[in-house]
Amino acid sequence: MTRSLRSDAQRNRQRILEAAEVVFALKGPSASTEEIAQKAGVGIGTVFRHFPTKEALLQAIIKGLAVRVAAETGNLARTGEPATAFFQFFTWVIGQAAEQRTVVDLLAEAGVEVIVAKPVDALRDAVAALLTAAQRAGAVRRDVGVPEVLALLIGLCQASLHAGWSPEVRDRTLAVVFDGLRPSPTA
Amino acid sequence: MTRSLRSDAQRNRQRILEAAEVVFALKGPSASTEEIAQKAGVGIGTVFRHFPTKEALLQAIIKGLAVRVAAETGNLARTGEPATAFFQFFTWVIGQAAEQRTVVDLLAEAGVEVIVAKPVDALRDAVAALLTAAQRAGAVRRDVGVPEVLALLIGLCQASLHAGWSPEVRDRTLAVVFDGLRPSPTA
DNA sequence: GCTCAACAGGAGCTGTGACTCCGATTCTAG
DNA sequence: CTAGAATCGGAGTCACAGCTCCTGTTGAGC
Numbered sequence: 283m284t285r286s287l288r289s290d291a292q293r294n295r296q297r298i299l300e301a302a303e304v305v306f307a308l309k310g311p312s313a314s315t316e317e318i319a320q321k322a323g324v325g326i327g328t329v330f331r332h333f334p335t336k337e338a339l340l341q342a343i344i345k346g347l348a349v350r351v352a353a354e355t356g357n358l359a360r361t362g363e364p365a366t367a368f369f370q371f372f373t374w375v376i377g378q379a380a381e382q383r384t385v386v387d388l389l390a391e392a393g394v395e396v397i398v399a400k401p402v403d404a405l406r407d408a409v410a411a412l413l414t415a416a417q418r419a420g421a422v423r424r425d426v427g428v429p430e431v432l433a434l435l436i437g438l439c440q441a442s443l444h445a446g447w448s449p450e451v452r453d454r455t456l457a458v459v460f461d462g463l464r465p466s467p468t469a
Numbered sequence: 470m471t472r473s474l475r476s477d478a479q480r481n482r483q484r485i486l487e488a489a490e491v492v493f494a495l496k497g498p499s500a501s502t503e504e505i506a507q508k509a510g511v512g513i514g515t516v517f518r519h520f521p522t523k524e525a526l527l528q529a530i531i532k533g534l535a536v537r538v539a540a541e542t543g544n545l546a547r548t549g550e551p552a553t554a555f556f557q558f559f560t561w562v563i564g565q566a567a568e569q570r571t572v573v574d575l576l577a578e579a580g581v582e583v584i585v586a587k588p589v590d591a592l593r594d595a596v597a598a599l600l601t602a603a604q605r606a607g608a609v610r611r612d613v614g615v616p617e618v619l620a621l622l623i624g625l626c627q628a629s630l631h632a633g634w635s636p637e638v639r640d641r642t643l644a645v646v647f648d649g650l651r652p653s654p655t656a
Numbered sequence: 657g658c659t660c661a662a663c664a665g666g667a668g669c670t671g672t673g674a675c676t677c678c679g680a681t682t683c684t685a686g
Numbered sequence: 687c688t689a690g691a692a693t694c695g696g697a698g699t700c701a702c703a704g705c706t707c708c709t710g711t712t713g714a715g716c
Contacts, residue, residue: 288662288713314703325665330705393631426645429638434645436631437624444580444623451616458613458621462649475683475692501673512695517675657716664711674701681694686687 295332297322303343307382311340341399344388348401351375351388355408359415368416369460371409372435376456379439380447386439393432406432423465434459482519484509490530494569498527528586531575535588538562538575542595546602555603556647558596559622563643566626567634573626580619593619610652621646 287295301322305313315336319326333339354374358367379385392402409428416422438455441447474482488509492500502523506513520526541561545554566572579589596615603609625642628634 290713291663294664315705316703319665326704327665327706328663331663334705336704390631393628393633423645426641429633429635430642430645433625433628433634433638433642437621437626437628437642439624440627441580441620441624444577444620446580446616447620448616451620454613455617455620458610458617458649459646460649461653462645462647466648467654477683478693481694502675503673506696513674514676514695515693518693521675523674659716660714662711662713665709667707667709669706670704672702672704674699676699677697679695681692683692684688684690686689 291332294322294324294328298324298329298332298339299342299346302339303346303384306340306343306384306387310383311387315339340387343384344391345399345401347384347388348392348399348405351378351385352401352405352408355405355412359408359412364415364419365421368412368422369463371412372460373456375435376438376442376452380442380452383443386436386443389432389436389439393429393436420465422463426463434463478519481509481511481515485511485516485519485526486529486533489526490533490571493527493530493571493574497570498574502526527574530571531578532586532588534571534575535579535586535592538565538572539588539592539595542592542599546595546598551602551606552608555599555609556650558599559647560643562622563625563629563639567629567639570630573623573630576619576623576626580616580623607652609650613650621650 286292298318302318305318305321309317315329316326318339319329322329329339333342355371358371358374362370375385375389379389388402388405391399392405406428409431413422413426413428413431417424438459441455442452473479485505489505492505492508496504502516503513505526506516509516516526520529542558545558545561549557562572562576566576575589575592578586579592593615596618600609600613600615600618604611625646628642629639
């Protein structure tokens with residue numbers, strides 16, 4: 283087990299996480315470690331002591347994000363109307379992605395079959411709960427599963443990163459997907 | 470104007486383009502110029518004489534791809550049934566993207582508002598023709614435009630690059646989007 | 657306060673990839 | 687066939703980012 287860190291080390295670790303979250307959200311995974319260190323007000327060496335590789339840092343951020351998004355999703359599943367909660371979740375995630383590039387990476391991670399981190403699993407479970415509740419309420423067709431939902435989420439989030447993606451286009455595109463997700467009247 | 474190139478130069482230029490097309494399709498835009506030169510059987514210097522920057526080379530490939538895709542799209546618009554041609558086009562593009570990463574970049578380029586290259590414009594026109602024909606035939610709802618179609622195409626193509634995207638998931642996801650694109654019975 | 661282990665910092669190492677430069681090598685006009 | 691201009695090739699340059707290492711500093715137990 284790891285003993286608890288010295289107080290200044292804990293403080294720096296927290297600062298690095300916060301800075302990395304902002305920078306990654308803004309510039310994507312290609313942001314340089316130096317920029318993160320500068321934003322956190324620490325040296326590069328300090329960053330690499332807390333996180334052995336840049337990849338580890340990114341994973342830590344994604345993990346934290348997964349926990350928060352899963353919690354939010356769980357809340358929505360518990361308190362909202364099943365029929366509308368699912369669509370609210372969809373809209374919310376895509377809104378997040380437009381301003382937080384990290385969300386896109388998180389979803390990409392979630393879409394991969396072989397999952398490593400438990401928090402991402404939790405997120406998938408939360409999405410599954412939301413989906414099945416909406417299906418039971420008759421708001422979503424029954425022949426779609428979590429993989430399809432994640433594919434649509436990933437796709438729309440990726441699209442939202444591109445230029446020329448105005449709020450109007452976003453709303454109309456979402457409307458198309460939502461109509462496609464509803465039970466078909468011919469079924 | 471530029472005089473015609475020496476015969477060996479023309480041959481090399483062609484080889485570079487072919488090699489670059491293969492490599493970019495396989496590894497995306499981050500593929501190294503050296504690898505392209507090696508695949509083409511020429512030195513790096515030769516690559517950079519024909520294309521001043523790597524970006525220029527990528528643009529040239531995308532341009533060529535745009536011409537071919539636009540031609541294919543135009544064919545489909547002329548010979549196919551308006552009601553089905555649009556959906557065939559959609560399916561075809563996404564199938565291409567799964568094996569040719571460059572297609573994704575092409576579409577990303579097409580989605581951007583400020584267009585530089587004419588071939589990309591031509592592609593957008595071809596998509597527009599296909600879309601309006603399908604709408605006139607009553608196969609596609611009238612409140613979607615080219616931006617929305619491109620957004621859906623870009624998104625699904627990006628999603629198709631990720632692991633865990635099996636043919637089954639692709640078909641079901643496409644089915645959802647197609648149902649969403651059809652005229653709603655309540656309209 | 658003192659001591660020392662834990663930690664911070666950032667100059668530098670290393671690997672990579674875009675791009676340049678110039679001697680060697682072809683193609684082509686006459 | 688030959689001159690010479692166009693072209694080729696790839697070693698070398700430059701910039702950048704991940705990562706290491708060693709010196710100086712700071713927190714915590716005594």
